[in-house]
Structures are given as C-alpha cells and as structure tokens.
Amino acid sequence: MLVPLSLVDNAVADMGITCAFLFGLPGGSDDASLKQVLDDLHGATRRVVEKWALLQGKPVWSKEKGIWTIDVPETPLAQERPFLFTSERVHKPYAAAASLSALPQPLDASSSCAFQPAHDLLHFRRPDLPSTFADWAKKGASLLAVHATVFDDALAVGVTTPHGLLDATGTGWAVRALTAELHHQPWDVPPSTWARNALTDKFDEVVARPVSDDPEDVRIAKSALPGWVPAAKVGNIARFLVGYVWEKKWHKDELRHVFLSKKAVEALTKSVKDQVRDETGGKEWVSTGDVLTAWAAKALFGHEPRSGASALLSPVYALREILSLPDYPANSMCPYPFSPSPIPYSTFPTLSLATLALNHRRCLLLARKEPFLQATLKVMLAQAKGNLPLMPFKPWPWEKKGTQVFIVSNQATADVAGLSIPRPSATAATASAADEDEGTLHDVDVSAPPSRKGSAASSTAAAAASDLPLLAYYMRITSPLSDHTSFRFQVNAQGYFFEGAMRRKRWQGVERAVEQLEREFGHGAAAAAAPPVGEKQ
Template structure:
C-alpha cells in the first residue's frame, strides 16, 4: 500500500482479537481537552505512529495499516469531548464504607459507567466489525470534563495494545504535554518477533507435546481434545450462562500484613520468598474457590511482560505499543485444595513457577516458545489454558505497568481559580469491554488500580459462582 506501512499483526496481538476495551481513568482535576488532543496527535505523528494504525483483514490475515501521513482526513486517532458544568459526583472509584475499609470486600459493578468514558455516538463501545471499517483509527479517546474532575476513556481493540503498550502510549503522550522531545522515535513498521525468529531454531512439537509450557494448542490436544475443550465452553454457556464482573477492593495495609505473615513463615527456609502480588493472587484464588468441594484441576495462568525478558528485541528505550504479554502457566491445583490450603502454599507455587519461567537458565526455552508462536503472524494461533475437564484462571496484573503513576499535569485546565503546580495522576484506573460481547470472560480478572490506600481488582465469574462465594463467607460483599 503506497499510502501506508503494512505490518502483519503478531501472534501476541491476535490472542484476544474479539475483545474491545475501554480503559477508564479518573483524575481529581479538570484537564484541558484541547491540550490533550493536540499532544496526543503530536505524540502519534512524531514519536509513535503505530498508535495511529488502522486494522485491516485481507485473505483471512489481520494487518496494521499505518498511514504514512496524518492529516484532517486521516487523523492519528478519534477524539471526542463532553463537558458538564457541574462537580463530579465521585462515584468512581466506588466509595469505601468506613466499617469495611480495613479488609477486602466485593462490590457490584455498574457497567453503565463505561458510557462516561466513550463517545456519545458509540455509548456501547465499538465492535471488531467497527474497527475493520476502512479508514477508522484503532485508537479513540473520549474526555468527559467536570468543574473539578476529568474522566479519560481510551478505546481500542485488544489487537492494538496490552497494558504495557498502553503505558508506552501514555508516556509518549504526557511527554508531548511537557514539550519533552527526548523519547526516541518508534518505527511504524517494526516487527521485533520477526527478528527473534531469524535467530532461533523453531521447535516442531509432536502430537501430545507442549509447544509452550503448560499452554495447550491443537497440536497438544489433538482433534478430539480440542473439540472437547470448545464443547466445554458451549456447555457452560448453556448450563450456567449468566456471568458478571465485580470489583474487589484490597486495602494496602491488609495486604502488607498478609505478606509479612508469609515471609515470617518462610524465614526458616532461607532463600525462598514471595511478593505482595503472589500473596494477592493466592488470597484471591483461595477466596474464589472457598465454596468448592470438587477436584476439578484449576489451571492458573499469570501474564508476563516479555519486554524485560527479551531486551535484545524489545529494548527499554523503545516505545512499542503492541502486545508483548505471554502467559506463565502454573502446575494445576484441585479446586477444593485451592480453596482450603494456606495462602502461603499457593503463593509459593506461583513464585516458584514464575522464578523458573523467568530464570536466565530457561531463557533459551522462552525464546524458542516465542519464536514458535510468532510463526502464526496475521492469523494467530488458538491456544487453551486448560484441557477438557479443567478450568482456567487468569489474572492480569497491571501493577508493574504503573498506570496510576502517569502524570497529566501538563494538561491542567487554566480556569478562573489559581492552581498551584502539582502532579495530576489517575486516582482510579479500570477497563470495560464492549456491551453485548458474547466472548466468555469468566475465570479472568485484572489488578487494575493501585493507590496509597489500596488496590482495585475486576473479577468475572458466573452468577452461580458468585453466590457460592458469598455463602462461603470467605469475603465480605458490600
């Protein structure tokens, strides 16, 4: 294409093509929408042109088409703004009642709040079909301003970025707000995983072998195994169709106490340790399975950012917006055991697996796995996190992406009152999916927001499951 750089979507980009996300940011200050728009467009045009890509599907293959030139008819992104001449009602983040502020609790989530972060023209969110319309930018930003607050929505198909790609976009955007030009230019046609394929002997797994550690593909499962996994999803949608996403709040002080208790118990074991994220996951998984008495294998998967593990193809200085996350699958744990064993036992299982998965001693294995997966650029590869008879559990942890730490003070609105210079960071971060999406999300969750007081998680389960968790008494429902 003469007017665009054509780049096949990588296999990592295509792991969640049906998912259309709206990332939601809440700021306790009024930002200037025009400053935001100008800086965003400047950042994409001069530093990160891949963020201005269009999604195209040709002959069954997905491609990014990055315009060689942006103008009024070919904008870098969609951008809309709504202003309310009134104070914000402070319903996000959800106010924590004082009597439950010291312990974790579960809140219902009002999915209608997503509309505050989307264009009034598409309040339910965009579909994959919308993104495939000729000329439509993959990235759309909607800003809702109040007298004293700003809600910022960043909408895109998951093919464009994960939380770490979003982080790079935010860093380039806020640098433009500060007139900081030091961030290096990111080439529009860069393909880091193609570079990896050229340097690694790609494995050819035999039937029944895992091409990627404890992640299942059609090669691993065979025809009938693959059929049974897919049938399991269909049967679950028939037998237990209703699912919902709820918010889980975890006080930071409480989490630190739990971690200290685990570390005290590990003191005699010498070098072993667990992180607060390990403990958080272990507590959550125990809570979600406290009502279970069955031995169904639970396959836990922890998404890992490849940037820090493959710096030769993804150097820290490179602003790369697309997906770089791959899952570390842990040794399966029976449901009843996961819901009853000490938090430390599960946290140690997670930590030991993560240490092995990220160890320099297994780096060649990781490179071979990524190279194998990278073969399926453009079309993707259907992977499963659990075989038939098992259940998957995936928690995306955005803590290391530090989305709450990005400073938007360069976009402060110059209103009538005099404001002192201060940092303007999100007080809350979350995400929503397109309304009416039929893609099952149960078994997934996100550690989405972290402040000095606590952490917010989104967790999706079936309504039947939520009722069992509530009756178990393992966590307070508010």
C-alpha cells in the same frame, strides 16, 4: 508503510482495552475551566498520536502471511481519524447518572480495601467505537481513542486501544504519554515502524536452536502450554459457548472491580514473605505479584471444598525482557502454568498463601527458561497452524471432575492505571496556546496544530495536589463475548486494582477475603494497634 504484527497479536485481535478513570472536579468549576480541561486532554491525545506515528496507522489483514499489519502513513495525517477524541456533557451529579448513593471518595494509599462502585462503560467509551481489529479497519478508527464525560462534580475519562495492536504494557505507554503531555513533560516515543517483526524473528531464533536433552530441561519442556487448545476446532468452540451461557444464566456471571490499598497489600506481602523466608531458610522468596495471585486464587476458589473439579491457572508473562525487546510495543506475552498440575477446588481452603505464592514463583522461574519457551512456541505453532489463535480449554459444564482453565494477568508494571490530569486552575495556568480553541463541551474540536516537544525520558506526574483526585479506576476488556475465566491486576500510586468476570458465588468469596484483608492489614489492623484514647504511646 505496512508494519507486520505477529501471531500473538492475532490471538487477541477481537478484543479492545479500555482504561477507565473517574476523577473528582473542584466545587464551583465553571464551563470555561471545564472546557479548558477538555481542550488540554484533546491536545494531549493529538500530540501523542502525532509523535507516536504507529497510532496514526490503519489495520490491514495480510492474506499471504496470515497476520495483521498496520499501514502507517509516511507523513502525518491531515485530519484526525474518527474517535481520536470525543466528549459529552451530562448536566447532573455523577452519583445520579451512575445510580449511586453518593460520589465515590478520592482514593489514596491508605483508603479502605473495597469493591469499587458500579459504572456505565458508556461514560468512558463511545458505544460505536470498534472492539475487533476488523471493525477498526472498516471504520478507520483511531488506534488511540479517548472519550471524556463531564458531570457536575466528576470527570470520566476512558483511554481505549485495540488489543490486536497493544497489550497492557503498550497501552500503558500510551497512558503514560498522555500524562506527560498533560503536564508538558518529555516522554520516550516507542518505535512506530519496522520492516520485519522483531518478536517473530526472536521466536524463529528460539525455535531453531537445538533442543536440550538434559533431563531437567526435558521435564521443563513437558509443562509447556497446558490447557490451551486451537480456537478453530468445532468442539473447543462449542465447549466455550456452552460454558459461556452456563456461567451467565446459571451462575450469574458478574464483572466486578476491587480496590486494594497499598498499605494493606504491602502488609500482607510482608507477612507472606516472612513466612516463605522462614519455611525455606531464606533460600527462596516471593514477589508482590506472587502474593496477589495466590490471594485471588484462594479467595475465588477456596469456598468450593465439595467440588470434584480442579482449577488450572494460566498466568502470562511479558517476553520483552527475556527476548531483549524492551521497546517492542505490540503484544509480547507467553502463558505458563501457575502450578505443575491442576489444583482441586477442595484443596484451596487448606493451602496457605505462602504455599500458593511460592508455588507460583517456582513455576514462573521455570517458565522463563529457554526449554519452556522453546517448547511453548513449538506447541503454539503446531496447534495454531501458523495463523489461528489458541484458547483456554473449557470442559462441559456438567463434568463434575473437569478442569477449568483461568487466565491470570498481572499488569502491575504496565502503568495502565497511571493517568493523572491537572486541576482546572493548574491547567488554565499552564495551557499552551496550541491547545486553545473555540468549541463546546460536546465533541470539542481543537484544530490548531500542536507544538512538538522533545522526548527524552519517561514522564512523571505533577504533584498530587495539583492533579484531579482519582475516585475510581476500571480496566475493561471489550469483545463480542466476554470471558468468564480471567482476572487481572493493575497498580498506581493509590493502590492495586483487581478485576474480572466470575460467577457470583466466587465473588462472594472475594468479598470475604477483602473484608479479612482490611481487618487484618488495613484500617482494622491500625485500629486494633492504636492505644485507647488518653493512653500514652
């Protein structure tokens, strides 16, 4: 059955999402126990794809409609698609393989806020795995691809999906399903087939409604989709390519990943919330997402006081709730402005986190109103001409007063960082016969048919003590050209993860902000509050 996707999926069809997890292995793990971990991971992946039939499909381009579709088989595939599960064994410690001084320490809610150690994507993702939807279709690759690399003391696991099919929420559902299968728990299976695309139908409904002439609604509608332009125009493409080279060669664009402990983030958020409450008399509030976005913006751009340029932040929010599509698995997002107008770099140092966070909250509330969504959809359809993606506007690098658009994605509710894997001992004790098979640690083939289990509720991880400790997490967006103007947040039980690709000077600003966060709200704050040794509390 051909399942139609939407114009939103078209916009990200040349990207892939990889959720990369690094777990510590117990000392003395032998080949048998390591093989059991891989067998269980392979079996869990296979069962997820078998139950969620959409992931068994193959992308097919519809010329007539100008959209991608997924050819979902009527009956389960007799054989696995390529890349469903692959693995390899590296006979050395992880630190040696990754050129680190030592193995990273396990993360927990009170770990120090810090940049995460460098990693090699090859340990989490096969290099020949496609990143564009067109290549996915050409190779017939599995729409859920799991790659595991076993080191002497660590296990690297990468979960990859095509962004042209799933956004962070949809990918998070796949990660959650894997965790559930690994712990032999039920999980809710998202829809796999539909004759009409529900998101497209909702878009048509919203656009067809009468336009409000209320002055406030008219004002809200005028703020729709600032900074986004058609990706098919030569001038826009030229600006993007020149800017890409400029950032890479001149500004030393870097991909970095930061861990922010729950302890520090919660303390920071409370401080900002208290300030907002005091300034507004309790009439307004901000969320953790508002605070983190404000913190990142100030950290990235607060060190450019002499610049005449401006930043226009363009966060995205999920449309599932506002359009009553809670189970829709494909891309469902809409961009909106972080502020009513671009913010000059020179003003970031003087703006408080409370001011920036409250500014973001107000803009998000307006963006969730129908006049904004209606106007945004009309602009998207008009500019994209029905089937071409949009892109953030890029000024020429030499424009001293240009406005740079930055994409922000808060994926805190998406569960993309929530994978947990039982320790080998726990795995061996609970492994089902369906997952047992002969094989080696390279491309283990678990060929026995998996057993079906009921699916009624979202999965919950087993007790942390029975799972492998998480040492690091990395979100990677793969595409022919990596963007240098976007950053994202994820969260799990250990804390928050902040990542993106930015010029080196901006990451230096983040380094200072991370040190300050740790000093004021992390271990530094705890040490300052602790009484001297021997003093009674």
